[in-house]
Amino acid sequence: MAKSEPAKSGPAVARHVAIIMDGNGRWAKKRHLPRALGHQRGVEAVRRVVRGARELGLEALTLYAFSTENWRRPEEEVSDLMSLMKRFILSDLDEFAAAGVRLKIIGDYKAFKPDVVELVEGAVARTAANTGTTLAVALNYGSQDEIARAATKAAEKGPITPETIAAELDTADLPPLDLLIRTSGEVRLSNFLLWQAAYAEMLFTDVLWPDFSVDHLREALEEFANRERRYGGR
Numbered sequence: 001m002a003k004s005e006p007a008k009s010g011p012a013v014a015r016h017v018a019i020i021m022d023g024n025g026r027w028a029k030k031r032h033l034p035r036a037l038g039h040q041r042g043v044e045a046v047r048r049v050v051r052g053a054r055e056l057g058l059e060a061l062t063l064y065a066f067s068t069e070n071w072r073r074p075e076e077e078v079s080d081l082m083s084l085m086k087r088f089i090l091s092d093l094d095e096f097a098a099a100g101v102r103l104k105i106i107g108d109y110k111a112f113k114p115d116v117v118e119l120v121e122g123a124v125a126r127t128a129a130n131t132g133t134t135l136a137v138a139l140n141y142g143s144q145d146e147i148a149r150a151a152t153k154a155a156e157k158g159p160i161t162p163e164t165i166a167a168e169l170d171t172a173d174l175p176p177l178d179l180l181i182r183t184s185g186e187v188r189l190s191n192f193l194l195w196q197a198a199y200a201e202m203l204f205t206d207v208l209w210p211d212f213s214v215d216h217l218r219e220a221l222e223e224f225a226n227r228e229r230r231y232g233g234r
């Protein structure tokens with residue numbers, strides 16, 4: 001087995017789950033509500049799922065909160081998303097920090113406004129020594145950009161191999177990705193964790209992100225445990 005492959009095979013307990021949280025806009029549209037409210041409900045789902053991830057014993061949960069492509073959305077929506085993220089940190093950090101959650105950011109978050117960068121860095125520093133579930137939030141994240149950055153760093157240090165690139169990815173300190181979930185019925189990766197998904201199981205659900213519950217997460221983990229993983233072998 002190559003080093004970059006997960007260590008387990010057969011029925012397995014997921015250690016690292018990632019989620020493409022999609023469908024906030026459609027959730028709001030169905031109810032004739034503003035998109036901003038869909039995102040607001042999306043944050044409530046984030047809160048539930050982070051609590052659930054802790055309770056279910058996940059080592060890492062990676063959430064796609066803002067992609068490099070999301071800058072193309074109307075300025076007002078981008079600003080709404082930034083405010084929501086700030087408010088989320090201000091309102092929930094105490095609880096997560098006390099529960100042993102370690103916050104980590106993947107992606108080029110320094111492109112955000114200085115107040116967001118400062119808040120995010122403070123939250124990361126405050127939880128850095130925690131040893132419970134790692135909550136990795138993807139901010140201004142694009143997988144191709146991440147791989148290009150990792151390959152550049154690897155090349156500066158020596159030969160480029162899958163292992164030397166993997167060691168420079170933003171996720172290098174996380175367990176291998178076991179399960180990638182996308183909500184809202186879209187069936188694509190949208191530049192999220194392309195490298196890390198090489199051996200991950202994929203689960204696409206029609207549930208819109210604001211409706212996603214801990215039960216949905218639990219079901220996804222059960223489905224993962226029931227799938228037989230082969231890593232290209234037999």
Ligand code: FPP
Binds near residue numbers: 022025039042043064
């Ligand atoms: C997709 O819905 C969702 C996003 C682009 C952003 C996800 C962000 C959050 C859930 C809130 C902030 C996150 C944290 C960690 C506090 P969409 O708008 O693309 O939905 P649509 O495809 O139905 O229009």
